Amino acid sequence: MAAIGVHFGYTCACVAIFKDGRADVVANDAGDRVTPAVVAYRDTEQIVGIAAKQGRVRNAANTVVKVKQVLGRSYDDPETQNHRTETKCQVVDKQQKPYYEITVGEYPQYVSPEDVAKLILHKMKETAQSALGSDVTDAVITVPFEFAQAQKRALRDAAEAAGFNVLRLIHEPAAALLAYNIGQDSSSGKSHVLVYKLGGTSLSVTVLQVNGGIFRVLSTHTDHSIGGESFTQALAQHLAAEFKRTFKYDVSENARAMMKLMNGADMAKHSLSSLGSANCFVDSLHDGMDFECNVSRARFELLCSSLFNKSIQPIRPLLEKAGLSTSSINKVVLCGGSARIPRLQQMIRELFVDVELLSSAPTDEVIAVGAALQAGLLVGRESLAPEEESVTVDVSAIDLLVKEVDESGAEMFTVLLPSGTPLPARKHHTMTGAGKLSSVCLEIYQGCVMEHPEKLAKIILRDLQPSEENHNIDAVVTMKRDGSVHVSCVEQSTGRSEAITIAAAS
Known part of the structure; x- marks a missing residue:
């Protein structure tokens, strides 16, 4: 097979x-x-x-x-x-x-x-x-x-x-844990693992509880403002400054020249993970002039020191959110191409002094x-x-919202289950509709209110009796461990009800 x-x-x-x-x-x-x-x-x-x-x-x-x-x-x-x-x-x-x-x-x-x-x-x-x-x-x-x-x-x-x-x-x-056979030995009891992934354009840190073959996500954090490209960019800016110092010409505003420097910096960055220095050569960088520059690992680490700090900064708050300390973690799994940078590995080791740091598989291949x-x-x-x-998804990864219309006719979103809510979770929400309406619509969304959330489902309560008083609708939203959502709503005066289940994408 x-x-x-x-x-x-x-x-x-x-x-x-x-x-x-x-x-x-x-x-x-x-x-x-x-x-x-x-x-x-x-x-x-x-x-x-x-x-x-x-x-x-x-x-x-x-x-x-x-x-x-x-x-x-x-x-x-x-x-x-x-x-x-x-x-x-x-x-x-x-x-x-x-x-x-x-x-x-x-x-x-x-x-x-x-x-x-x-x-x-x-x-x-x-x-x-x-x-x-x-x-x-x-x-x-x-x-x-x-x-x-x-x-x-x-x-x-x-x-x-x-x-x-x-x-x-x-x-x-989960894939990173499977690669190291974590949790496959059912007699190993309960343990905590931190998966640290620094890819090309994003950092994600996830804390999981492993019990037998079940992985339970306790907390997770993703930051799209930092990744391997941030380090390449810092090195390319340094190379541009070196070119300006040598040739008295600034290429930093020239998109094509900067793309060439980014390619050169990317290759040099990869070399510096295994060598003490790397030679960066760019053919015809400006006006037919070739550019060559040697970069030491120490210089690279100095150029990127603020990026290294930013890369490990989310770890402690994430552990606190899960109610854990660095000593509660049994293993740290490294993945993503940039997690192979020696300085970063050293900083993570200093944070988790007596913890096994798993990086024997190439970090960009482990997933x-x-x-x-x-x-x-x-x-x-x-x-x-x-x-x-x-x-097992044991915290919601994304906000779950309900959209309704207020008295002035404006749309408004209410967060029912914020991201990070322990699952399973159940939330009651009461909404009102004008008495003259014969139907009321409830819409469920996921995502951030500020960033165009995605519509998941719509429930319509039809054939309501128009009355002098507002319609009061009781909605109950339940999210299961697998991420599926069940929504039921009942109109209080008539007892009319509707329900819907939104399956988790497998």
Whole structure:
């Protein structure tokens, strides 16, 4: 029985195969075990991976990066708007959805984020199948803990369009634990594990309780303002300052030159994780002038000292939120490419003095390995019951809201279950509707009030008797451990009731 595990990240993707009882990461056709999640559009073809990333200097307007940021989001979503301002590829609004405007050939083409993700996932599938030598399509794909239903759905759709049979989506922290076989020994009793992930564009820290084979999320924190690219940016700014000092010319406002410096800084940063110094060479940086600069690891650590502090700052507050201290943690699992930076590992070790720090597997591969192991467990089973999820969602990852209309006719949102609420949770909410109405509508949303929350469900109480007094509606919202939501509402005077269940995306 063979199966595939895929970690589809913001900046990179990685694929592992499960075969003969073990999971191994597979190198792509360029010989790399991690593939940049970058797609370049040319006249007759689409290029995925390192060639697309390196060619971005010449073809930035038709190169899509960080597609995971907008996957499953509406055009108005603040994340989409952030993505629009950051990317060199034009993002346009088509039926309230973001599309990339690609200008190759005579006419512009409009490409959806799902189509871009499909190409990256197809590359992962080809990579896995060439290693297996057979047409295996069963796969487990990882998702961030904070992904909303629409984002999970979009990723699943893209994977299926790429030819995968998606056995399950599992959360990234759970995959990291599976890769180290944590919780698979049911006699080990209760323990606490911190999963620290520093990827290309985001930091996420999750505290889990492990009891037998059950993972329970106690608290989680995600910060999209820091990631590996922040470190690359700091190094590129230093290189630009060195160029200015040597050649008396400022390239920091030149987008093409800065992209070249970012590529050079990225390679130097990777080298500095294993070497004491790295040479950075950029061909024809400005006016035909080549640029060469040697950077020591000590210099890099000095340049990024505030970023290192920012990277570990969320750990203590997160533990406090879960009612734990650093000494309560039994293991720390490192994942994400930037978690291999030696200075960062040293700072985490200093924080968790006597705790086992698990980093023996390459940090940018560990999540894919866990996904492949989960795929191996699932592929032999006849039925895939959603209750057999390997991670139990024991806090809500996202705010749950109700939308109603006040007396002036203005829409207002009320947070029923804020993110971080221990599950299962139950909340009563009473809403009023004008007595003259014959029907009252209740809408349930998830997300942040300030950032265009996503509508999950709508309940309409019909055939109400018009009266002099307002209609009083009692609503009860229950969220189960698996993230599913049950909503029931009753009109007090008549007893008319409606109920709905919103399934968790598996």
